[in-house]
Amino acid sequence: MRHHIVAEQLPDGVTLKEWHMVRGEEQQSMCGRDVAEGAAELPDDAWGTDSAHPFCHTCGALYLREVP
Template structure:
């Protein structure tokens, strides 16, 4: 299953490329519900799951991280 990271923004803030990201979540590609259950804006910025664990993916949802690791344990090796 393919994954990507999708941005969460402060409540009431519309997604825009200059909008500060409140938190990054892991989703299945194209999904707007994070692995933790958080609904995310369809227009939210996304980035490759390959950036997970890097400075570009911070701050990252801990619950999504746990769930992602359960599906992709080889990503920690």
């Protein structure tokens, strides 16, 4: 299964709230939040780096349980 990271913006549409992990082509993040169409994305190997900070705690915990 391929994962990717998607940005969640604050209501102003500019400010990053946090990054979420998404499984494959699903329309929700692993924590259950809906993924906004056209949101910024990063590859899953950016998890744990400064470029994917701040990261959703729930998505991170679930991702660690799925990826060796």
